[in-house]
Amino acid sequence: MEMLHCLNIPANVSGNGGPDMTVLERQRGRMKWQQEEQHQQALLQQQQQSLFDGNEVNLFSMQAQAQQFQEMMNNEPSLGELVTRAMKPDPGMENGWPDFGTIGEATGLGIGSCGFETGLDMNYAISRTTSCPPAVAADVAVADAEGTESILPEKPSSMVGRESFKKRKADKKTHQCSAISEDDSKEKRIKGCAEEGDSKITELKSNSSKNTTNNNGGTSGDTSKENSKVSDVQKPDYIHVRARRGQATDSHSLAERVRREKISERMKYLQNLVPGCNKITGKAGMLDEIINYVQSLQRQVEFLSMKLAAVNPRLEFNINNLFAKEMFPACTSNFPAIGLSSEMANPAYLQFNPLQQAVSSGLEMGINPSDVALRRTISAPLSIPETFIDSSCFNQIQSFSTWDAELQNLYGIELQGRSTPFPSQPFTGSIEAGNPKMEM
Amino acid sequence: MRMHNISSLKQEFLKKWAMGLQTYRASKKDMSIWERKKAIKLSADIAMASTRTANSYWSRALIYNSSKNHCNKVPVEHVLGSESECLVKASTQLVMNNKRVRSKKILKRSCSVRRMKKILAVPQVGLASSIAKRLVKKRTQVLKSLLPGGEFMDEFSLIKETLDYIVSLRVQVDVMQQLADATDRLNRSKVINKE
Numbered sequence: 001m002e003m004l005h006c007l008n009i010p011a012n013v014s015g016n017g018g019p020d021m022t023v024l025e026r027q028r029g030r031m032k033w034q035q036e037e038q039h040q041q042a043l044l045q046q047q048q049q050s051l052f053d054g055n056e057v058n059l060f061s062m063q064a065q066a067q068q069f070q071e072m073m074n075n076e077p078s079l080g081e082l083v084t085r086a087m088k089p090d091p092g093m094e095n096g097w098p099d100f101g102t103i104g105e106a107t108g109l110g111i112g113s114c115g116f117e118t119g120l121d122m123n124y125a126i127s128r129t130t131s132c133p134p135a136v137a138a139d140v141a142v143a144d145a146e147g148t149e150s151i152l153p154e155k156p157s158s159m160v161g162r163e164s165f166k167k168r169k170a171d172k173k174t175h176q177c178s179a180i181s182e183d184d185s186k187e188k189r190i191k192g193c194a195e196e197g198d199s200k201i202t203e204l205k206s207n208s209s210k211n212t213t214n215n216n217g218g219t220s221g222d223t224s225k226e227n228s229k230v231s232d233v234q235k236p237d238y239i240h241v242r243a244r245r246g247q248a249t250d251s252h253s254l255a256e257r258v259r260r261e262k263i264s265e266r267m268k269y270l271q272n273l274v275p276g277c278n279k280i281t282g283k284a285g286m287l288d289e290i291i292n293y294v295q296s297l298q299r300q301v302e303f304l305s306m307k308l309a310a311v312n313p314r315l316e317f318n319i320n321n322l323f324a325k326e327m328f329p330a331c332t333s334n335f336p337a338i339g340l341s342s343e344m345a346n347p348a349y350l351q352f353n354p355l356q357q358a359v360s361s362g363l364e365m366g367i368n369p370s371d372v373a374l375r376r377t378i379s380a381p382l383s384i385p386e387t388f389i390d391s392s393c394f395n396q397i398q399s400f401s402t403w404d405a406e407l408q409n410l411y412g413i414e415l416q417g418r419s420t421p422f423p424s425q426p427f428t429g430s431i432e433a434g435n436p437k438m439e440m
Numbered sequence: 441m442r443m444h445n446i447s448s449l450k451q452e453f454l455k456k457w458a459m460g461l462q463t464y465r466a467s468k469k470d471m472s473i474w475e476r477k478k479a480i481k482l483s484a485d486i487a488m489a490s491t492r493t494a495n496s497y498w499s500r501a502l503i504y505n506s507s508k509n510h511c512n513k514v515p516v517e518h519v520l521g522s523e524s525e526c527l528v529k530a531s532t533q534l535v536m537n538n539k540r541v542r543s544k545k546i547l548k549r550s551c552s553v554r555r556m557k558k559i560l561a562v563p564q565v566g567l568a569s570s571i572a573k574r575l576v577k578k579r580t581q582v583l584k585s586l587l588p589g590g591e592f593m594d595e596f597s598l599i600k601e602t603l604d605y606i607v608s609l610r611v612q613v614d615v616m617q618q619l620a621d622a623t624d625r626l627n628r629s630k631v632i633n634k635e
Contacts, residue, residue, distance in 0.1 A: 270599065301485070
């Protein structure tokens with residue numbers, strides 16, 4: 001909405017009424033513009049001086065301005081007219097870029113301070129910085145023309161802050177040059193510049209929209225609309241393409257960027273998760289590694305289930321308590337304190353009760369050791385996996401690889417504990433093996 | 441998200457797996473090694489999936505796929521137990537989603553044809569990037585084929601699901617590994633006992 005000001009004021013001057021404008025808005029725009037002009041005339045000399053050496057100061061070149069230039073070119077403006085007209089859009093700009101004031105406050109302030117040493121309010125300073133460049137650029141345009149050429153070539157789309165500002169400035173200068181020379185061939189280039197300006201502006205907006213969220217989406221949409229409107233009056237051919245392009249960049253860049261960020265964040269997690277993926281840069285390589293890893297895991301599951309099927313030819317079920325029992329000495333040796341206390345206190349123990357019964361029933365069919373020993377072996381181990389996992393997790397909150405290492409470690413200890421005392425009775429033996437360790 | 445619930449994940453998985461295996465044992469007395477292997481794998485997969493149903497898509501897809509297979513139906517329901525109603529819901533939801541995604545895919549394809557024309561028109565500029573894109577796309581396709589239900593995911597959810605899937609697969613592998621080691625050792629000790 002606010003962007004309308006800058007477009008409509010010139011439109012009023014040239015005799016075309018802005019259809020969408022409310023009277024109030026128009027008035028406000030005009031008021032601001034008048035204020036602006038006063039200030040500007042007072043400051044023009046200063047500006048020219050300061051801007052001459054500090055080229056970085058002419059930063060904000062706006063697409064609106066670019067369009068102004070086109071208009072001017074069509075109207076055959078003199079240089080003086082050019083300057084004044086170029087200033088006209090500024091009130092609009094002040095309105096249209098409130099985010100600049102807030103978000104780019106640092107840059108805006110910097111610009112204001114280096115460009116104008118006069119102590120004025122922030123708003124004015126900003127609006128002036130935006131407004132002055134065209135005027136001065138007109139003066140310097142011829143001299144700078146070569147310089148701008150080098151800046152013009154396309155850069156990657158993710159331009160932020162000053163860089164984009166500079167570019168804009170460059171664009172504007174080229175506009176000015178060609179406006180003066182009034183070449184048809186140059187008009188095309190200007191169009192291109194305007195387009196670039198468009199995309200850049202929308203980009204900037206999308207950048208700022210990360211901070212201010214919703215507002216900008218609306219405004220950027222408006223700007224693109226306006227573009228099409230203004231240019232509709234002039235040349236229907238180009239406009240269509242341009243408007244579309246502008247729109248595409250906005251909605252696209254906004255949504256795309258958010259999406260991409262999310263994806264890359266997840267990719268980082270994945271990178272940490274998948275071993276050997278840390279050194280790889282590039283999405284394709286990472287995906288390769290991830291695919292390999294997933295495949296290997298799937299194969300491992302396959303293999304392990306095969307192994308399990310081969311290892312116990314009778315009933316699968318007694319595997320479970322065997323496993324639990326086997327884990328018992330290892331766990332107690334590694335975490336002696338937890339091993340016993342948690343056996344009673346652990347809620348997991350209660351949780352596993354139905355399972356325990358199932359296990360014992362399964363065991364009765366399979367193996368037949370003494371009943372008491374069986375009870376113990378079953379009840380204790382089942383509670384243990386949790387404690388053992390807990391403590392290991394506690395040890396490495398950071399990464400999985402260390403966790404794996406810990407597991408390996410556990411296995412090693414388990415094997416040791418297994419190999420040293422090996423009595424004839426496996427069930428009671430395992431408990432005995434566990435007990436001395438616990439006392440340690 | 442991953443760290444603190446790995447222990448509970450393992451526990452739950454073990455519990456469910458045990459239950460699943462029990463049902464298998466109840467249903468069939470003697471099986472060939474292949475049957476046993478299949479049973480073990482299926483029950484493990486389903487147990488894993490059912491521990492993750494709440495927050496992941498792949499698990500639902502896995503359950504749906506395995507329950508589609510007729511002979512698997514009984515054990516699946518056993519493992520899931522009370523959650524079998526959820527399963528039905530999830531599966532129907534899945535089917536609905538699939539249809540929607542399919543139509544989207546067609547739309548996308550038609551768009552991409554147009555885009556391809558554009559790319560062909562400007563061969564020099566976008567060559568490298570288009571090659572890179574193609575590489576990534578190919579790999580994404582492969583990854584989608586690896587993940588249960590992956591065909592119907594977009595890129596973002598695919599990565600999210602892959603994360604989840606990898607974590608759960610690791611848990612599964614860990615538990616199974618421990619189990620295998622334990623049985624191995626027990627068998628050995630039995631042999632020694634006999635001697």
